[in-house]
Amino acid sequence: MNAIEIRGLSKSFHGIYALQDLNVTVPEGSIYGFIGENGSGKSTTQKLLCGLLVPSSGEIRLYDRHYTDAEIRSNMGVLIENPGCFPGSTVYDNLMMQALNIGVKHPKEEVNRVLKLVSMAGASGRKFKECSLGMKQRLGVAQALLGHPQLLILDEPINGLDADGMRIIRETLTEQNRKEGVTIMISSHILGELSKVATHYGIIRGGSLIREMPATAMSEECRDFVFTRTGDNEKAFAHLQTKYREVEKMDNGIRVYDENESANVSGFLYESKIAVSEIQFCKVGLEEYYLKVMSGNKEDK
Ligand SMILES: Nc1ncnc2c1ncn2[C@@H]1O[C@H](COP(=O)(O)OP(=O)(O)O)[C@@H](O)[C@H]1O
């Protein structure tokens, strides 16, 4: 089953569309990295999901029910933009107020549980206004985790954190996903931040989804390979297949994916007297891939 299904969703503010015909599918049990530049519509999408905004048109389903279903909604944990906290109250009191607000059972135990999850047990007595940005973000994640929600909607929770803060949030989310089966939709404008946790990706640009795929497919498209062009590409292709399993013939040459030393490929071709006119090791990193997808779609439009 899909945890989230968004179909043909549009949202306009004073006649200007922030989202246009958006389609998003978040499978149950996934960590869905929702990526897009600033202003692309991530927060708007997440606010619509949480019922903080009303759609102009389109449909949102959560676990195959209408998104306003009360039972489903009570199973969602949310952090959008900034945690809603009282500046003069402590970390502990802010969490307790939220726990009481949403009516969790055993609030004391629950507050202590989420504090531990985000490594903030030692800072529970600190006033919110005295917390660093990283602590505030972690507190926001802790708030979202109150009451063991099945579905987490997190809007840029890693934004602006230092390496340690990022690691804590990443580890918390991965653990919730693996151990408790929590489905997580997490947005960012930096792909690299999500690449260590996401199992699926959706790329949004100008209010529409331009790519959606499992992380495995993404890393497949971002693989390293040795590229070679030879005097006889047909012969070289056949010969390379006798040694390598993942050889692909392109218009202008050949790619060998299961080799990362170009010298091994040229040496192998040389043994069969195939002249190599060009050889290089190529790497398409995640970030580069993302930029390519983004710019490619700009030209299409
Ligand atoms: N309440 C609002 N009123 C008017 N325009 C808005 C409002 N919220 C968002 N927008 C516009 O919608 C677009 C998408 O914004 P947003 O969803 O916040 O993007 P992101 O979270 O990806 O940075 C932007 O152009 C933004 O200016």
Ligand SMILES: [Mg+2]
């Ligand atoms: Mg945003």
